[in-house]
Amino acid sequence: xxxxxxxxxxxxxxxxxxxxxxxxxxxxxxxxxxxxxxxxxxxxxxxxxxxxxxxxxxxxxxxxxxxxxxxxxxxxxxxxxxxxxxxxxxxxxxxxxxxxxxxxxxxxxxxxxxxxxxxxxxxxxxxxxxxxxxxx
Numbered sequence: 001x002x003x004x005x006x007x008x009x010x011x012x013x014x015x016x017x018x019x020x021x022x023x024x025x026x027x028x029x030x031x032x033x034x035x036x037x038x039x040x041x042x043x044x045x046x047x048x049x050x051x052x053x054x055x056x057x058x059x060x061x062x063x064x065x066x067x068x069x070x071x072x073x074x075x076x077x078x079x080x081x082x083x084x085x086x087x088x089x090x091x092x093x094x095x096x097x098x099x100x101x102x103x104x105x106x107x108x109x110x111x112x113x114x115x116x117x118x119x120x121x122x123x124x125x126x127x128x129x130x131x132x133x134x135x136x
Contacts, residue, residue: 026065026068026069026072028072028075028076031065031069031072032065034062035061035062035065035069036059036060036061036062036116036117036118037062037114037115037116037117038062038108038115038116038117039108039115040108040115041106041107041108042063043062043063043064043108043115043117044060044061044062044063044106044107044108044117044118045060045061045062045063045066045106045117046058046059046060046061046066046104046105046106046119047059047060047061047066047069047070047073048070048073048090049073050072050073050074050075050076050077050078050080051073051076051077051079051080053084054087054091055087055088055089055090055091055097056087056089056090056091056100057090057091057093058090058091058092058093058104058119059093059118059119060093060106060107060109060116060117060118060119061106061117062117088100090102090104092104092119092120092121093118093119093120094118094119094120094121096120096121098121102121103121103122104119104120104121105119105120105121105122106118106119106120107120
């Protein structure tokens with residue numbers, strides 16, 4: 001009985017309870033086909049890849065899967081044994097590398113016709129004082 005409960009908890013750790021009563025299925029080993037699908041920027045969020053050599057990748061994912069996907073990545077990071085060098089900082093899908101104190105955002109890239117969430121490093125708008133506006 002205890003073993004069955006442990007297995008059930010493992011499966012629940014990588015499942016998602018979506019908002020608004022929608023039923024979503026999510027497996028850490030086989031993420032859903034629409035993991036990065038979007039119609040607009042508000043459909044996108046970021047997830048930090050959990051087990052990786054080099055700078056830490058940050059990927060865009062559909063907002064509805066973000067919490068569960070990050071949980072899966074956090075689990076992967078806690079059990080990671082790469083045997084390779086990691087680097088400080090993060091890398092977005094646009095190729096930008098930034099310090100971990102910087103912001104990485106996600107947007108809906110529709111350049112291929114189908115919306116795909118992708119991460120990028122936003123540029124701070126320039127103001128007269130040289131300081132970024134509040135909320136950055």
